[in-house]
Amino acid sequence: MTVKELREQLITWRRDFHQYPEKGFLEMRTASIVADTLHHLGFSLQLGKEVMSEAECMGKPNDEETKAHIEWALDNGAQEAYMDHFSEGYTGVVASIDTNRPGPTIALRFDMDALPIHESEEANHIPNKEGYRSKVPNTMHACGHDSHTAMGLGLATLIAENKEKLQGKIKLIFQPAEEGTRGAKSMTSAGVVDDVDYFIATHIGTGVPHHHFVAANNGFLATSKLDIQFDGIASHAGGKPEEGKNALLAAASAILNIHAIPRHSKGSSRVNVGEIHGGSGRNIIASHANLLVETRGETSEINDYIKDHVFSIVEGAANMHQINYGIDVVGEALDCKCSVELAEIVQKCADSHAVIEKSILESNESAGSEDATYFMEKVQQNGGLATYCVFGTELAAGHHNEKFDIDESSLLVGVEVLYQAVKELVVTEIKR
Amino acid sequence: MTVKELREQLITWRRDFHQYPEKGFLEMRTASIVADTLHHLGFSLQLGKEVMSEAECMGKPNDEETKAHIEWALDNGAQEAYMDHFSEGYTGVVASIDTNRPGPTIALRFDMDALPIHESEEANHIPNKEGYRSKVPNTMHACGHDSHTAMGLGLATLIAENKEKLQGKIKLIFQPAEEGTRGAKSMTSAGVVDDVDYFIATHIGTGVPHHHFVAANNGFLATSKLDIQFDGIASHAGGKPEEGKNALLAAASAILNIHAIPRHSKGSSRVNVGEIHGGSGRNIIASHANLLVETRGETSEINDYIKDHVFSIVEGAANMHQINYGIDVVGEALDCKCSVELAEIVQKCADSHAVIEKSILESNESAGSEDATYFMEKVQQNGGLATYCVFGTELAAGHHNEKFDIDESSLLVGVEVLYQAVKELVVTEIKR
């Protein structure tokens, strides 16, 4: 494929995924196309539950929603041959090439899921003007994961074409449900990076200027997303108040005390009860209440400290009113400590690219949370190196905005830098 | 009309209303049939806003719901000639006969609204078996107001037939929206009972045995139904927590403190936050929260004491977090102090009826709340007498239960006792 062809192919892929966005654990169409493409490029595939631990899968949609999506996917271009692997919502794909020549194992992570955002219908919104706006109401690739997936396929193309020049083993990880930090832990637990020496995750955009590059983005906060239920006993508030066990009193106590968890002296923390829904009538002592909670910490230690307090508070609040409770962890991510050694290599590759104007080795700008940190931690625990890179691009609007859009020229740059890094790393001996 | 014919007509009316239940302030079909029937019986009519104060109308459905119902009503038998009066949801009807002979003014109250309950579809539920189950999903006459309306029409029939034997003036009040204690205050404020000497409200069932009769039911609690809104400012809980004004912290503080309002030494009180819905996302500082609250008191003084505290608490909780709030009073009722003098007269009438097995002068059994208490208070303030009677009947299931049903033989008994009371009262001089 010529460079021009590759540039166009990247745009074609990106626009296709952009039109058919799929939310976390529903990326059936996307994953099937990814799998099919990689298969034809000569990669070995591991799919669905082969690369995802069911037990560690957080915040999955319910069965009903998952089943309903199968039909949609098939109607909209999913590759039927792969659908058996993905139909329960385990939509991870790992594609490997083993050169059978000595060398390290390198893995790159690309995420595939979209957001529950309704894409702008304004005339000046380019995807709308150019005819590739999301075809799915209230669903949009507003964070750039369509680009990530396209870049993963682009990188696969270069690797496949140059397979004979490479060494070691290369793994491309296509992850579901990065939004809500839900999917990576499941893939990590399934052992996907157990054999990896060098790991690179990437993101496009996130506030870095066009054609700038960050080799090690450490500014991610550890986080936990918690769904909390209080289950009491309803009774008529006028007639038999003493027979009720009031879930709203427990919930109200929990809300106040969760927000009152003390600060941590070692760094920033956050905690928020963002939603509550409870009760079933004005004159009924409320038997249930559901809370959506999010904790964050500058380090995983700090996030764990906050999370641990939330657990105690919820249990105590339930006990106060003699009611039951449940806490579901529906998303989680760790802090991010990129390996500087690896970042330096990748930075050098970026610097050597004609189009990259400026590179930064390390950034600590807070940029939300990322569950690629699970892969990174595991690789580093095994003695490997891991980093998280950002390719700056011109954004039409910020991430998670209904008018989010990128400069598509960044796609090729990203693919070329990553390929360069792969070439470099396959001949770089890892020291353990 | 023979007694047999009247008995059958009562059942026909009741079953018709039962099949076409309409919730509070939407009783367009019911009110139009009531108006049409009374018109043909020779009553003078006052309708809609003529008998309802807009300002004192509590808990009305929004315009959209009201408008949507017009069409349904017209499609399902509403008398088009009267619809102009009712189309904005002011569905009260007052029908008067002035004998032009000296004598007191007597008023009787009948309520017309249904409940948001889905009527039982079980085979053994008689309205289902006999084919007059509610035709409206999630809407049901599960409290007997269909019977009350039928009895009002039956009483009107007897009055009309015997008009020449009567004296004074007789008013039949058909009230909307008794459920939630919303409609009576509006009619009282419009002056509907300003000229009334004797006032009788009635209920069928409420736990009194079949063919028993209570002449003065005092056990109603004063109550207020409050809808509370907290309006803060949303912000990203991770990125800019200091820019939010957290409505959930205000709501949680309000919930705990409302439940902590001290007891009153003069009698029972109740207070309940029954529902809360707030927030718009896990990672967003919640900008809004809505609470449904109910207060009750053994006396109006006690209820006012509790309500006054709720208002202070809500205002204080909002101020704590620098946010706005709103409190809508969506229903209200007073305590009930029946006039014993009047109750004794009505009891005598009941005792003289062949079918009534037992009568009780006064009962203080708690029976929820009733906004007929507004009519009663106004009549008594003007020097008149007022009472609240209960006609016992065989209930298939309790009030507000999806299998609620009455013994229809009670309809005629009720009409005859009330007619007897009217006959007695028109010749009873009121002492002021």
Add this chain to the structure above:
Amino acid sequence: MTVKELREQLITWRRDFHQYPEKGFLEMRTASIVADTLHHLGFSLQLGKEVMSEAECMGKPNDEETKAHIEWALDNGAQEAYMDHFSEGYTGVVASIDTNRPGPTIALRFDMDALPIHESEEANHIPNKEGYRSKVPNTMHACGHDSHTAMGLGLATLIAENKEKLQGKIKLIFQPAEEGTRGAKSMTSAGVVDDVDYFIATHIGTGVPHHHFVAANNGFLATSKLDIQFDGIASHAGGKPEEGKNALLAAASAILNIHAIPRHSKGSSRVNVGEIHGGSGRNIIASHANLLVETRGETSEINDYIKDHVFSIVEGAANMHQINYGIDVVGEALDCKCSVELAEIVQKCADSHAVIEKSILESNESAGSEDATYFMEKVQQNGGLATYCVFGTELAAGHHNEKFDIDESSLLVGVEVLYQAVKELVVTEIKR
């Protein structure tokens, strides 16, 4: 002793006790004089731990305060011979006379303790004017227990003088620490009334008019007095906030939730956190907090319901913040259900007394709480009868007021009525 002599002796005793008031579990001087007097009248004595269960003794002063009082008592007229029994603060006295003639066992309860109130120093306060004001600062017989003790000794005198005319067995119970409802449970647990057929407790005053008499006062509320401690971990609020375990957050949550315990539909309840003291510095995360709590219920069932919730709330609040807690029950009383049969007998005795102007069989006027209810419950559980009588008197000011004072003419009336009741009861066969 002539009637005149007895009248004067009663006043002498009362004024002596009035000048030397002793708070609960410190009635060493009082009890030693009681014991000595009864011994000389020929009663058999059981003293201190013989008549008090240590385990069930609630709200005792600490050892230091108890020891310090011994010296004061000896310096102020305590009978040294009896002090060994009382020096640990177990100051109960039971004096018995067994006539050795067949007949029932009759017990009467008299309480001995004073209050932490500083007696009025105003000139028109009779105890001050007449020279028998309390000699102890901040300690006063402001509830009439000095009169009760005097009446007990007066009754003993009549019984001793008329021993030969009596039958059965008579027990006079002198109870410590009725204030705070602390002493009776201990004596009941020690078996003091296990053999009793008829039990009478009495109070002077409590709002009953002078020379009126109530034979069965049922208006006492069941109650529990709870001392609550939260024990967390202190840390520097600025430097190491995460190392603290905040007792004030637990205490604040407990305060709000305790007050929010739902009402009970079966009757009145009360709950109050009356005091809190917590923390040790502005910039230190508070490691401790102490709360004083009181619950009440129209019945023991209702009080237990409230108390049970307090326990859950305290435990839950502590768990929320990962801290320890303690709950000490420092006082408790049951509801009061007098035996009407017995009350009728005592009422007849009162009616036959020349000075009693009016008697009432049963009163339900709320009059605080009383731990004589423990004796009453035990007697009734064993098939005996029990009642609680009130002798009305002219009060200078209400109970627990610094100007409280009685009309001393009531003392003799009380003694004579009680003696009459004893005479009547010893020949009244108990039916079980």
Add this chain to the structure above:
Amino acid sequence: MTVKELREQLITWRRDFHQYPEKGFLEMRTASIVADTLHHLGFSLQLGKEVMSEAECMGKPNDEETKAHIEWALDNGAQEAYMDHFSEGYTGVVASIDTNRPGPTIALRFDMDALPIHESEEANHIPNKEGYRSKVPNTMHACGHDSHTAMGLGLATLIAENKEKLQGKIKLIFQPAEEGTRGAKSMTSAGVVDDVDYFIATHIGTGVPHHHFVAANNGFLATSKLDIQFDGIASHAGGKPEEGKNALLAAASAILNIHAIPRHSKGSSRVNVGEIHGGSGRNIIASHANLLVETRGETSEINDYIKDHVFSIVEGAANMHQINYGIDVVGEALDCKCSVELAEIVQKCADSHAVIEKSILESNESAGSEDATYFMEKVQQNGGLATYCVFGTELAAGHHNEKFDIDESSLLVGVEVLYQAVKELVVTEIKR
């Protein structure tokens, strides 16, 4: 005075102050000795209310405590001649020398107050072993202000001796009540530094190694100390609960909500309710509650944000329960932004001192709070320069520890470095 004499004099002064520690706004003995010494050295004096704004004086002891201290001071060596200025507790001293030669105005701040800590009585505690342990129970110079005062007098000595070699004007500010950050705002408001070009505050110790020096210590947190009162209405919790206005419910709501004030994204914040005392009896609805609160912020903006929320919460909590409240600001300090230009000059002076081993230009180590920041802000607002220096020393135990002690050799070093800085600054033109 020879260097040796100065070294000994510094130790003599320090040990004298150490033995007679005086808490904030009670430094009558200290201030009178300071004033007397400076007077004899030829300084012009401004004393007491001349240099302190009464309105801005925060957290002063009450009149009783202040008056009681006069006698103690006179009995223990206070200079009677100066006591009129200090007897109301305004114990500030400003001593000036005007060379009448052109040049800038330079000010240095020394604080004089001690802490409510009982000094260690252990044998190995040097002040105890050497015989200069605090003579006042529960009062101790455990933060080094005795050393600061001695250094101020030492510096004055050198200035006086070398007056003819100097230029411009030199002010020595002896501040009361730095502990609790209470005294500086009052002196600043009185205009003490309105004419100052260069301002230097110093501290000994605070974790800097022996003979190390920090020229610009920026790590102080802005802070507010708040005393909060809630005033409700007492009533009998059993008898008339509805008549009470419960201060504990307001206080509990305030505690939870104050701790729940959201974090600020721009930097660290702290908030703590450290103490609460409320209520007057178990069975009385609590009419009052007092809270001690402290807020902190990495910047004054952040501290103001937290403080503003505390005010809203307290007002709202009071309003919730229809009670009154008061908030006294009893201490306050700003953040610290040293002027680097000035710090560089002072650092050079330190570097040139033979004994200083290492100097640091800027440190951001958190070191609690300091109200010298009021002087600094005012000087900088007027276009002057200000810095806060730390002289490292060997500490026997940390600041505010009962075994706190310094290496007295640091006293002379400090004086010499400061004198060198003064010499340098009097010839340094200030640029505005």
